[in-house]
Amino acid sequence: MSDPIFREVESQNAKAKEINWKNSSDEIISLLVPTTVYPPREDTALLDHCISKLGDGNGKKLLEIGCGSGALSISAARNGWKVTACDINPLAVVATTGNAERNKVNLNLFEGGLEVESNSDFAQLCESDAPFDLIIWNLPYLTPPLGEEPRLGPMEDAGLVDRDGVGWGEILLSVINQTPTLLKSGGAMYLLHTNNTRGNLLQSIWRQSGWATRIIGEDDLGDGERLTCFSAWKPFDGKPIEWHQELNSTNIFMLNERREIGDCVVAIKQTDGRGQRNREWITRDGDFAGSWRLDPELYDKQIGVIQLSAALSVIDAYCAITNRPLASSHWINCATLGEQGISIRWPNDVWAEEGKIAGCLIEGRQVGEKQTIVLGIGVNLKSKDKQEFPLCGIRDIIDNEITLEEFAILLNCSIASLFELHPLAQLTTRHYNSIWQLMSNYLSKGKGLLQEGEKLSVNGITEEGELLCHDGVDVRIVNNSFTLEWV
Structure with a gap:
């Protein structure tokens, strides 16, 4: 018998530990935790905090994969969720059953979990309680040991260690895509991971498969961890993109037509596209031209922030295409993009080293009390051509080919991730740091501003998306691009 297995068998005879765990509502949950069952730790507290921000579950259905001691499931049940929980460790199922009785909550429990080869049994076990409003998983995120490195026992390994090759986060993605009835329409997943290489790429992988993603909680453990x-979630509740062979302007079309929030139209050919200052936007054959109807509540965030966030969404799509960590997930990811020359030029442009990749335009219309907000984005997908204004295509800076349809789906996921008002994914301003870093990528090339002939240095952005500048004497807030020239 190998040492890890022997140690695990021995530990099963050890006395279970009694833990009084305080959840995000300051309630004490009494737990009896066997030694081979995962106890509540910092990751448990973070996931519990994210769930608690949703308020009372009001009988909505929640599935916890890998319930461990049952701390999260019990906390959610106390807060009004109807909870189903599972774990592949039979001792965890026993512990959760006992802990639920201790804390006088009802849970539906079963032994099982995701498998590498087939997940038909898992899906069948879940389907009796499906569809779920929320599915949560504190993913096993320890890096698999290499060669002769020490290993955990089988049950500890299953609960704590990610697997070689395709990780558990990707296996779950495959299961949800193959069994969409597990998740209710409008439902969401909550996945917790660490910032190792695989964890940093996980959101990009979900975006590639047609999902919107948004960070809803973080915890800095120190030492870089x-x-x-x-x-x-599915962008805008799974609304399909509306394709048109030809439109004069996707923004004008959306402003003139009755459309719902989250609707997206894409023109294969746009004949009269416009940019800032009503400048002509040239859309070549094969380039992207599309518009989204956004929620008027976003207007409170100011046009400047929306346009900068839209530029960030284009860069997120580029990150997903090239299998990089998303720019919006952490400013560090944006710093490395600077090596490829990827940047944001205030107020609404995306640039690469060779030239402009994309532009964004917010337009609104008020009729009585009804307000309409439309976001238009034009992206050069084709290779650059020789024009007076330097243009660069997405295909110039990626190694793999991408079609217009594939790019539209990725960008739609990025737009939903930054703009959709989803009840299970609260909007945050945490991506502002990413925007500033991407602007810094542009400024680091020695770029400066002229405002009516006066040179300004750019020092930051406000929460409203305005530029914080310095004229050598005073700080100046700039919110009008019409008087500016980049030099």
Whole structure:
């Protein structure tokens, strides 16, 4: 018998530990935790905090994969959720059963979990309680040991260690895509991971498969280790993109037509596209031209922030295409993008080293009390061509080919991730640091501003998306691009 297995068998005979765990509502949950069952730790507290921000569950259904001691499931049940929980460790199922009785809550429990080869049994076990409003998983995120490195026992390994090859976060993605009835329409996933290489790429992988993602909680553990909890959902409740062979302007079309929030139209050919200052936007064959109807509540965030966030969404799509960590997930990811020359030029442009990749335009219309907000984005997908204004295509800076349809789906996921008002994924301003870093990528090339002939240095952005500048004497807030020239 190998040492890890022997140690695990021995530990099963050890006395279970009594823990009084305080959840995010300051309630004490009494737990009896066997030694081979995962106890509540910092990651448990972070995931519990994210769930608690949703308020009373009001009987909505929640599935916890890998319930461990049952701390999260019990906390959610106390807060009004109807909870189903599972674990592949039979001792965890026993512990959760006993702990639920201790704390006088009802849970539906079963032994099982995701498998590498087939998940039909898991799906069948879940389907009796499906569809779920929320599915949560504190993913096993320890890096698999290499060669002769020490290993955990089988049950500890299953609960704590990610697997070689395709990780558990990707296996779950495959299961949800193959069994969409597990998640209710409008439902969401909460996945917690660490900032190792695989964890940093996980949101990009979910975006590639047509999901919107948004970070809803983080915990810095020190020494460079960071826990992240993100929500994943189908963009705008799975609305399909509306394709048109030809439109004069996708923004004008959306402003003139009756459309719902989250609707997206894409024109294969746009004949009269416009940019800032009503300048002509040239859309070549094969380039992207599309518009979204956004929630008027976003207007409180100011046009400047929306346009900068839209530029960030284009860069997120680029990150997903090239299998990089998302720019919006952490400013560090944006700093490395600077090596490829990827940047944001205030107020609304995306640039690469060779030239402009994309532009964004917010337009609104008020009729009585009804307000309409439309976001238009034009992206050069084709290779650059020789024009007076330097243009760069997405295909110039990626190694793999991407079609217009594939790019539209990725960008739609990025737009939903930054703009959709989803009840299970609260909007945050945490991506502002990413925007500033991407602007810094542009400024680091020695770029400066002229305002009516006066040179300004750029020092930051406000929460409203305005530029914080310095004229050599005073700080100046700039919110009008019409008087500016980049030099």
